[in-house]
Amino acid sequence: MTKKTDPGTSVLAEDSAPPDRLADVLGTVRGLYDNVVAPREEALRHRLDDERQFLDSDGRLHPEIIAARREIMRAAGEAGVYSAHLPEHLGGGGYGREDMIYIEELVYSYGVGLNPALLSWSEGATPRLLFAHDHQRDEFTDPLVKGQKTSLHGVTESGAGSNLFDMKTRATRKGSDWVLNGSKAYITNYFDADVAQILAMTDEGGGRKAFTYFMFDAREAQKNGYRLGGLYQTMFGDGYTGEIHFDDLVLPESAILGEVGQGFDIAVMSFNYTRMRRAGMCSGWSKYLIEKSLERVTSRQVGGKPLGANQGIQWMIADMYVDWLQARSLSLEVARAIDTPGPWHRIPRPADEIRRICALKVSNDESFYRVADRALQVHGGAGVMRDTSINKLFQIARNLRIPGGTDEVQRTTIAESLGLRFDSSKTSGAATTTKKEG
Numbered sequence: 157m158t159k160k161t162d163p164g165t166s167v168l169a170e171d172s173a174p175p176d177r178l179a180d181v182l183g184t185v186r187g188l189y190d191n192v193v194a195p196r197e198e199a200l201r202h203r204l205d206d207e208r209q210f211l212d213s214d215g216r217l218h219p220e221i222i223a224a225r226r227e228i229m230r231a232a233g234e235a236g237v238y239s240a241h242l243p244e245h246l247g248g249g250g251y252g253r254e255d256m257i258y259i260e261e262l263v264y265s266y267g268v269g270l271n272p273a274l275l276s277w278s279e280g281a282t283p284r285l286l287f288a289h290d291h292q293r294d295e296f297t298d299p300l301v302k303g304q305k306t307s308l309h310g311v312t313e314s315g316a317g318s319n320l321f322d323m324k325t326r327a328t329r330k331g332s333d334w335v336l337n338g339s340k341a342y343i344t345n346y347f348d349a350d351v352a353q354i355l356a357m358t359d360e361g362g363g364r365k366a367f368t369y370f371m372f373d374a375r376e377a378q379k380n381g382y383r384l385g386g387l388y389q390t391m392f393g394d395g396y397t398g399e400i401h402f403d404d405l406v407l408p409e410s411a412i413l414g415e416v417g418q419g420f421d422i423a424v425m426s427f428n429y430t431r432m433r434r435a436g437m438c439s440g441w442s443k444y445l446i447e448k449s450l451e452r453v454t455s456r457q458v459g460g461k462p463l464g465a466n467q468g469i470q471w472m473i474a475d476m477y478v479d480w481l482q483a484r485s486l487s488l489e490v491a492r493a494i495d496t497p498g499p500w501h502r503i504p505r506p507a508d509e510i511r512r513i514c515a516l517k518v519s520n521d522e523s524f525y526r527v528a529d530r531a532l533q534v535h536g537g538a539g540v541m542r543d544t545s546i547n548k549l550f551q552i553a554r555n556l557r558i559p560g561g562t563d564e565v566q567r568t569t570i571a572e573s574l575g576l577r578f579d580s581s582k583t584s585g586a587a588t589t590t591k592k593e594g
């Protein structure tokens with residue numbers, strides 16, 4: 157990984173100046189980066205810059221990195237940054253989607269070290285907590301919002317990805333309890349989570365009402381019928397994604413998140429959030445890559461002149477800028493439209509908003525991927541080396557087009573909302589009503 161520059165001094169600073177109203181929170185983020193993140197990155201440089209030391213001997217994320225991330229989460233929680241996206245009544249910062257784009261953009265502009273731990277992501281205080289009950293507040297909501305605990309989100313199964321209705325995990329009533337059976341695949345933070353949020357089918361054939369969320373202590377459940385499965389070796393070597401299994405896991409009624417039958421709506425709301433969050437993440441990382449590429453093509457001499465003196469290279473840099481700017485502009489436009497009627501987590505959501513959220517995700521994921529691809533290209537052989545931030549971000553960019561609903565799921569949902577929704581029993585078309593749509 158290469159040295160970090162303050163994103164405020166970026167050549168793109170004027171193109172992406174945040175509004176004055178966010179000066180305090182962005183100042184807090186900068187302070188957290190300088191005082192909490194940067195020293196830990198320095199101390200763990202040998203692990204962050206070498207994938208063999210990034211993982212432990214079992215291929216899992218190294219415990220020292222996990223510990224550092226947890227320290228950063230807690231510090232960001234105390235400073236009111238970690239859960240800035242959640243409403244104040246949950247202990248969050250109450251920021252809307254537009255403001256969050258600027259906050260996320262700054263956090264990700266620092267690159268690909270420990271900085272992402274400053275903000276809650278899929279292993280933290282997810283918007284599903286909006287459906288937590290009062291009796292779940294002390295054990296789950298408060299510690300997750302403050303960054304004191306981490307969570308996992310179990311929806312996908314080995315046989316059920318893009319289509320929720322393929323799900324095989326079942327929860328059945330037994331007296332006043334529920335019994336959970338099945339398994340989940342591709343689960344982020346699967347072995348280190350304190351809290352599990354699991355979607356299961358509780359009423360097969362019940363349409364949108366067929367699903368229910370359960371939230372419980374993931375460590376305690378391992379004494380019961382909850383089992384960790386295998387670790388997946390992802391292309392970006394996160395050491396953090398794997399399987400979990402439920403064999404007659406008995407859960408009390410109090411484990412239900414929201415209401416019985418509300419799981420589909422909660423899932424869709426949280427997929428929408430995941431999609432909208434791409435905006436600041438992809439913009440921040442694209443800015444970082446543009447900066448690094450500019451540094452490289454001005455310093456690298458090829459044939460007696462800077463690489464960047466060649467028009468072919470200049471056009472690649474220009475295309476990176478155009479990709480970044482168009483995705484960022486679209487994101488801000490969509491975020492303003494979502495914030496205006498507000499709140500961003502409302503259910504149900506009108507079709508035109510769903511369509512724009514899908515457009516935001518597909519635009520960001522694909523633009524960022526093109527930016528990362530060009531960044532690697534202008535770095536030449538150096539970009540192909542695995543232990544570089546350029547290469548790592550290229551791997552991450554390719555991955556982002558899969559989770560949270562794939563590129564195809566976004567396009568199908570956009571097309572359906574424009575009127576191309578057909579009865580799938582009568583057509584062989586891709587447009588069905590059961591995708592991870594949002």
Ligand SMILES: Cc1cc2nc3c(=O)[nH]c(=O)nc-3n(C[C@H](O)[C@H](O)[C@H](O)COP(=O)(O)OP(=O)(O)OC[C@H]3O[C@@H](n4cnc5c(N)ncnc54)[C@H](O)[C@@H]3O)c2cc1C
Pocket residue numbers: 278308309310311312314316317318319341342343344345390397555558559560561562563564565568586587592
């Ligand atoms: C690193 C990583 C982390 C993840 N973390 C989590 C997590 O924490 N929790 C969780 O629940 N899940 C997680 N996932 C799972 C992710 O959400 C799924 O991989 C994703 O939804 C796609 O499902 P699938 O892999 O089963 O692909 P499939 O559904 O098998 O789809 C395969 C391909 O076919 C396309 N396709 C499918 N149906 C259609 C159609 N009708 N028309 C056209 N194209 C179609 C898809 O777009 C995709 O490109 C994670 C995945 C990854 C890679």
